[in-house]
Amino acid sequence: MTQDTGSKTLIKAPPLLDLTIDNITPNTIRINSQSPDARLTYLMARLVTHLHDFARETRLSTDEWMAALTFLIKCGQISSDVRNEFILLSDILGLSLLIDNINHPKPPGGTEGSVLGPFHTHDAPVLPHGASMTSDPDGEPMLALCTVTDTRGNPVPGVIIDIWETDSSGHYDVQHADRDAPSERCVMVSDEEGRFWFKGLKPVSYPIPNDGPVGELLRTLGRHCWRPAHVHFMFGKEGWDKLVTALYLRGDPYETSDAVFGVKRSLVIDLGKVDKDMAEEYGVEEGIWLLRHDFVLTTQEETEKLKDQLASEALEKLGLNMKLVDHLPVPDLD
Numbered sequence: 001m002t003q004d005t006g007s008k009t010l011i012k013a014p015p016l017l018d019l020t021i022d023n024i025t026p027n028t029i030r031i032n033s034q035s036p037d038a039r040l041t042y043l044m045a046r047l048v049t050h051l052h053d054f055a056r057e058t059r060l061s062t063d064e065w066m067a068a069l070t071f072l073i074k075c076g077q078i079s080s081d082v083r084n085e086f087i088l089l090s091d092i093l094g095l096s097l098l099i100d101n102i103n104h105p106k107p108p109g110g111t112e113g114s115v116l117g118p119f120h121t122h123d124a125p126v127l128p129h130g131a132s133m134t135s136d137p138d139g140e141p142m143l144a145l146c147t148v149t150d151t152r153g154n155p156v157p158g159v160i161i162d163i164w165e166t167d168s169s170g171h172y173d174v175q176h177a178d179r180d181a182p183s184e185r186c187v188m189v190s191d192e193e194g195r196f197w198f199k200g201l202k203p204v205s206y207p208i209p210n211d212g213p214v215g216e217l218l219r220t221l222g223r224h225c226w227r228p229a230h231v232h233f234m235f236g237k238e239g240w241d242k243l244v245t246a247l248y249l250r251g252d253p254y255e256t257s258d259a260v261f262g263v264k265r266s267l268v269i270d271l272g273k274v275d276k277d278m279a280e281e282y283g284v285e286e287g288i289w290l291l292r293h294d295f296v297l298t299t300q301e302e303t304e305k306l307k308d309q310l311a312s313e314a315l316e317k318l319g320l321n322m323k324l325v326d327h328l329p330v331p332d333l334d
Contacts, residue, residue, distance in 0.1 A: 025052040038330040074213040082174035087118040088214045091260035092223075104241055105306045109151050110298045114246040115262040117232065118209075119172040124162060124185040130282060132199035133186035139168030139201035142289035143274055143282055148194040148235065149296055155194025156297055162187055162234040163198065170206030197282065202271065202289045203229035205252055208259055218259065225259050228252035235295065241303035247293055269293060 013034065016027050025048060032044045054060070075085040090096045100113045127133060148156045164185035166172050173183045188196045209215065210225040218225050229252050235243040248255060248268045255263060272290040279286040304327055315322045315329055323332040 021056065025049060028052070039325065039328055042330050071213050071217070078212040082119075082121070083209065084118045085209075085212055085214055087116070088208060088212075088260075089217075091115050091117065091262075092208075092214060092218060094261045097261045100244065102310075103307065104243070104303060105310055107151060107298060107302060107306055109296055111243060111245055111296045112264050112266050113244050114264065114267060115260050116234070116244045117260070117262075119174060120162065120164060120232070120234070121174060121182065121185065124164065124182050124187050127186040127188060127198065129188065129191065129195070129197050130199070131186070133163065133184060134167070134199070134201050135181075135183045136167040136201060139204075140289060141285065142200050142202045142271070142291055143197070143278075143284050144200060144231070144291040144293075145197045145282075146195070146292070147294045148190045148196070149294060151296055151298060151302070155190075155192070156237065156240070157190055157192045157194060159190040159194075159235050159237045159240070159297070160187060161190065161196055162236075163200070163231065165200060165203050165231045166206050168201060168204060170204050175209075199284065200231065203231050203249060205229050205254055223259065224254075224257065226254045226257075227260060228254040228258055228263060230262070231291070233295070235297060237297075239300055241298050241300050243295070243297055245295075247291065 014030050016031065019027060028048045029045045032048065033041050035041050055065075075089060079085045087096070096115045100115070104113050106112055148159050148161070150156055162185075164172070167184050173179050173185065184201065186198065188198060190196050205226055205228055207225045208227060210218065215225055229249040230246040232246045233243075234245075246262060246267060248258075248263050250268045250270050255268065269291070272292065274282075274284055274286055274288050274290045276286050278284075278290070279288075307327055308324055311324060311327070311329060320329075321332050322329040324330075
């Protein structure tokens with residue numbers, strides 16, 4: 001209940017008295033528990049619990065706390081429309097992949113997800129099958145032949161597919177100050193047989209942006225900032241679970257130490273070479289690199305059912321009395 005007093009708005013709240021190390025957590029949770037949104041109340045309660053426990057467990061110093069706040073401020077200051085340092089931070093902490101795995105579990109045979117990364121854009125051109133998405137004359141040409149099917153092997157037509165990769169120097173187009181148009185990225189739509197194909201570049205290893213606070217953190221931790229060579233894909237169609245994934249080249253020196261934890265065994269591939277007949281069919285040079293892959297999507301219903309099952313099992317193991325609302329856990333107070 002609120003009372004409007006003109007210059008001030010008073011919100012009725014439980015009294016907070018004699019706050020100590022031991023009772024600050026329940027008091028904070030109590031005053032945060034006045035929202036009608038049960039999910040928000042639960043999220044805030046768990047966030048406060050874990051943050052406070054972290055401070056108590058580590059005996060966090062004032063200097064360390066201020067250093068963390070300054071770090072977050074710097075992340076905001078360096079971020080822009082084409083660079084998101086917070087996504088990068090989430091990636092290098094393993095949080096991005098964890099959240100994707102929780103929210104998009106895959107039944108046997110479904111293509112696994114990977115990290116979105118900070119360089120997806122919404123200005124990629126829609127190209128016809130067989131078109132080139134690169135303007136880089138220095139890269140090694142690659143033909144990609146792909147299909148999209150369901151878990152029973154049926155083609156899935158009409159899937160919108162975002163595709164993006166770096167240029168031959170290991171930079172995304174948005175990292176170039178003179179960028180005047182998208183390059184090394186495109187959008188395609190799978191045909192009636194679930195196929196899509198395009199011309200790109202053999203991907204190369206590259207460092208994630210390391211001139212900001214996240215790069216400084218990696219150096220302080222003694223970690224490298226490199227990602228193995230890969231191509232990003234994102235699949236979307238109504239009724240189907242959104243798939244954000246990538247394909248990684250086998251044998252890359254960073255295959256087993258990706259700075260953002262994106263590599264999964266099922267996503268590691270070998271490139272082939274285009275033979276004479278294929279070169280004639282697709283209008284490319286014989287001998288260029290060839291990427292072949294069959295992507296398997298799962299329906300939204302399949303994914304939600306599996307997500308609910310895994311959530312219930314995890315909550316039971318934790319001994320929590322919870323119920324699922326819109327596939328998300330909230331305390332069961334009934």
